[in-house]
Amino acid sequence: MLIVACAVLTAVIKGFGPVLLGGRELPAWFSRVIILIAPALLSALVVTSVLALGKTWAVGAHTVGVAVAGVMLWRRLPLVLCVAVAVGVTALLRASF
Amino acid sequence: MSTTAPDAEGEGPREGAHPAYTGMEPSTRKAVLRQSLSVGIATGAYGISFGALGVASGLSILQTVALSALLFSGGSQFALVGILGAGGTGSAAVATSTLLGVRNGLYGLQTSRILHVRGLRRLLAAQVTIDESTAVAVGQEHRAEGRLGFWVTGIAVYVFWNLMTLIGALAGNALGDPQRWGLDAAAAAAFTALLWPRLRSRDAAATMVLAVAIALLTSPLLPVGVPVILTVLAAVVIGLSGGGRHEPPTEDPELDDDEFREGVPS
Structure with a gap:
C-alpha cells in the first residue's frame, strides 16, 4: 500500500x-x-541515520563505518565501494567487540 | 541550447539507425553512447545496496523490487526504506520520499524541451526522468545528442538499477540479521553518497548546515522522520535569501553540468 x-x-x-x-x-x-x-x-x-537511535543520540560501530565511507567519498572513490566498506567496517567492529 | 538538429516529431528513442540521428557524427554518437552507458552502469550498480537495505528494513523481496521498478528514484527509495527501517511512521517515510522527488518535476520541464515526445512515450520519458538522464541530456551540445543521451542513460540506469536491486534483495535476504552484518550503516553511507555531489554550490552547503542544525535540535522532540521533513525549511530559507549571488544567467541554473560526468546516483 x-x-x-x-x-x-x-x-x-x-x-x-x-x-x-x-x-x-x-x-x-x-x-x-x-x-x-x-x-x-x-x-x-545522514545526521539522523548516523547519530540517532529513535529519540536518543547514539554513536556506535555504524558511525565509524559511515565516517570511513565519508572519507572515501571525499577521496572520490566509487560510491558502491564506499557503501560496501561502510558495511564491512561496521560488521567487523560489531563482530570484534 | 542549440536547436540545429532536425525537429522530427515522435521518433524512436533507441540508438538504432534512425533518420533523426543521421546528422550526428559517428564519433559524437559514440561518445554520447559511451557516456550514457557508463553513467547507467555506475549508477545501476548502486542498486545492490538499495536491494540489501530494502529487505534489511523489513520489506519483502517483492516490495523492494517493486519500489525500484515503480518508484525508480534512488534518493526517494533510500529515504523511504531508511525512515521505515529506523522505526519512522509510514506517512513520514512517504512524505520525505515524495519531497525528495520534487526536483524530478523540474527536470521534466527541461527534458520535455529537448525530447518533444507525446503519448505513451511521454509516460516512459517521465519514468526515466532522473538526475542522471537529465544531466546527460542537458549536458549535450545539440538536441539530437541530448535525446540520445537521455534515452540511453535513462534506460541503462533503469535496467541495471532494477537488476542490481533484485540481486541485493536476494543477498540481503540470505544474510539474515541485518544489524550483525552492518547493513544499517549502508543507509547512512548511501545518504552521504547521494548528498556529496550536491554540495558544490555555496547555497547547498549553507542549506546543509542549517538542515543539520534543524535535524539535531528537533530529533529528541519529534517522532522519527518528522525532523527530516522539517529541514525543507532550510531549503526555503536559503533558496529565498540566496538569490543571484553567483549564478550566471544561464538557461539551466539548477543543473550542474559537471555532475553527470561522475555518475551521480539518482
Whole structure:
C-alpha cells in the first residue's frame, strides 16, 4: 500500500512539470528552493541515520563505518565501494567487540 | 541550447539507425553512447545496496523490487526504506520520499524541451526522468545528442538499477540479521553518497548546515522522520535569501553540468 502510494506520488511529480507548466518559465527563486530540498533532506537523513537511535543520540560501530565511507567519498572513490566498506567496517567492529 | 538538429516529431528513442540521428557524427554518437552507458552502469550498480537495505528494513523481496521498478528514484527509495527501517511512521517515510522527488518535476520541464515526445512515450520519458538522464541530456551540445543521451542513460540506469536491486534483495535476504552484518550503516553511507555531489554550490552547503542544525535540535522532540521533513525549511530559507549571488544567467541554473560526468546516483 505504502509502496503504491509512494510510486504514484513520485510518478505524478515526475510528470507535473511539463503538464502543469507547459513551456512557461519558472521564477528563479522557485527553482532554487526545489533544487535545495534534496541536499536539505539528505543532510538530515545522514545526521539522523548516523547519530540517532529513535529519540536518543547514539554513536556506535555504524558511525565509524559511515565516517570511513565519508572519507572515501571525499577521496572520490566509487560510491558502491564506499557503501560496501561502510558495511564491512561496521560488521567487523560489531563482530570484534 | 542549440536547436540545429532536425525537429522530427515522435521518433524512436533507441540508438538504432534512425533518420533523426543521421546528422550526428559517428564519433559524437559514440561518445554520447559511451557516456550514457557508463553513467547507467555506475549508477545501476548502486542498486545492490538499495536491494540489501530494502529487505534489511523489513520489506519483502517483492516490495523492494517493486519500489525500484515503480518508484525508480534512488534518493526517494533510500529515504523511504531508511525512515521505515529506523522505526519512522509510514506517512513520514512517504512524505520525505515524495519531497525528495520534487526536483524530478523540474527536470521534466527541461527534458520535455529537448525530447518533444507525446503519448505513451511521454509516460516512459517521465519514468526515466532522473538526475542522471537529465544531466546527460542537458549536458549535450545539440538536441539530437541530448535525446540520445537521455534515452540511453535513462534506460541503462533503469535496467541495471532494477537488476542490481533484485540481486541485493536476494543477498540481503540470505544474510539474515541485518544489524550483525552492518547493513544499517549502508543507509547512512548511501545518504552521504547521494548528498556529496550536491554540495558544490555555496547555497547547498549553507542549506546543509542549517538542515543539520534543524535535524539535531528537533530529533529528541519529534517522532522519527518528522525532523527530516522539517529541514525543507532550510531549503526555503536559503533558496529565498540566496538569490543571484553567483549564478550566471544561464538557461539551466539548477543543473550542474559537471555532475553527470561522475555518475551521480539518482
